[in-house]
Amino acid sequence: MSTYVYGLTRSAHPLKLDGAAGVGADPAPLRAVRADGVAAVVSDAPEGLRAKRRDLEAHEAVLEALMADGTVLPMRFGTLSPDDATLERELNAHSGTYAELLSGLDGRAEYNIKAAHHEDAVLREILRHDTALREANEALRAADGGTARERMDFGERVAVALEGHRERDAARLLALLRPHSVAERPGPPVDGAFLNVSLLVEDAQAGELAELVETLRGEIGWLMELNLYGPLPPYSFVDAAPGT
Amino acid sequence: MSVMTEARTTPNTSAGRRGSLYDVLELVLDRGLVIDVFVRVSLVGIELLTIDARIVVASVDTYLRFAEACNRLDLTNNGNATTLPELVGDVTEKGAHGKSKGALAGAVEAIGDTIRPSRDSGDDDKPRSTRSRRKEPAE
Incomplete structure (x- = not known):
């Protein structure tokens, strides 16, 4: 039976796994696979998942619950390891890389x-x-439509x-938002949006960012819809993984 | 999806919306840590939710729709009527404080600048917001 992987944390993370339900129609309990300094939060993947x-909602909910108690590296949705042993080997083989990624994300979250x-x-x-x-x-x-x-x-x-307007407004917004973040990554294009960007934000900066968005919404809400989502697991800031 | 987690000490984002998962679906699907030796579950069905954004819609319909939309606009009614100088003044007074202030005023001021022509935009037929869809496969 393969192992569905939600995310990685430090071994020291409290890993309160009782509340959240995992993926599948009849979700298997969440558990941890521990290795050298790093833990993976997993559940058995149902056959033919x-x-x-x-x-998707379950994946997100598990990560958000983990985020509440410490830093987490969110796996891309749908990641399956053939079994626990393979996962453990992978964690041990690259524990340094994962530790480094975790350190870079301490006290930070993604805002989209x-x-x-x-x-x-x-x-x-x-x-x-x-x-x-x-x-x-x-x-x-005058020509009745021509x-x-x-x-x-x-x-x-x-x-x-x-x-031209889209590009210019995107650049202007980014210039305003950027100072409240420590890193940024453009999001995939989504229907309708001229700007889709994810920012990595220090917990202490999050309030300023929210305030700025609120102010902007008040002032230019007549021209555009502006939405801020977060704090999110740092999906967009974990791609320095080994072999990717 | 609850975007905010209670135990987290981060100030809640009053500007953030408790969006549905749909609002950040592309992040859950396209981003996140990838480990090469692992496989991924089938996304058949799920991809239908996002493929929408990755299709470049034939643009003739778009052009016609823009033309019609412009034709029916009432340009004498400024609706939102805040003029540019007022807008800048408002913003600086109400204070986006500190470092964002100057930049914010700058950005607001910039809205309405001369238009820089650029490459074309894709579009579709939904009525309220502008659409740009670019073909860009999931990473």
């Missing part, structure tokens, strides 16, 4: 920020500041201008 939403323009607001901004586009828009409107070809050409120019 296929990821479901429920399992996503920003998306409100479409009407940003289009209005584009037209307000681009005379040529505004005139083209008026001309099309031909399909004209509408398409105009729409393409708007799209180009919009991309």
Whole structure:
């Protein structure tokens, strides 16, 4: 039976594993595989486990529970070791690397920020500041929308201008957010967002970051939706693993 | 998903939302420690949730939709009507304090700067927020 791995901690982590349920329809109990200074939090993986939403939630919940009591290296969702012995060998073989990764994350957490323009607001901004586009828009409107070809050409120019706005606003937001973090990593592109970035934030900085986002939301909320998620397990800041 | 954990001493992020897992799904799926000797469970089905963001949608529909959206915008109604100088003043007064202050004012000021043309953006047909989808496979 293979072993589902949630995350790694130091051996000294209290590892309170009683509360959380693991992956699978009938989750097996969580347990620890201990090695030289490092512990892995695991559960037996049910035969033929296929990821479901429920399992993603379980993975996340286990990591969040661990985060409450100490530093954790979150595994990518769905990681399976063939068995406990293989996992233990891996931990022993690279214990120094894992210890170093853990030290780099002490007292820090990931915060993810996503920003998306409100479409009407940003289009209005584009037209307000681009005379040529505004005139083209008026001309099309006067021509009862114009031909399909004209509408398409105009729409393409708007799209180009919009991309400029997206890039510029992303850069501006990042410049504001960055000082409240110790590291950053762009997130994968997600539907609608012109900015998806994860920041590694010191616990002591988290309040400032939240305040800044709140202030920004108040001031430019008419133009964009801005969301801050965290503290999260530091998914985006653990990729210096051996062999990756 | 509860994004905040009670025992943690971190100040709660009042600005953060208790989002659903969906809000950070891409992180749980695409990020996290990878150990080469291990395998991964099948993600069939799960990937459908995120593939959406990785498809570049044919842009003709997008262009037409933008054109129509612009056509129906009422430019005389500024709706949110805060002008740029007001906005900057507000921000500096209300205080994003300390080091963020100057930068914040700068950023707000910058909104509405001349537009720098750039490469095109992808799009889709949802009504409220702008969409850019770029083809980028999961790492």
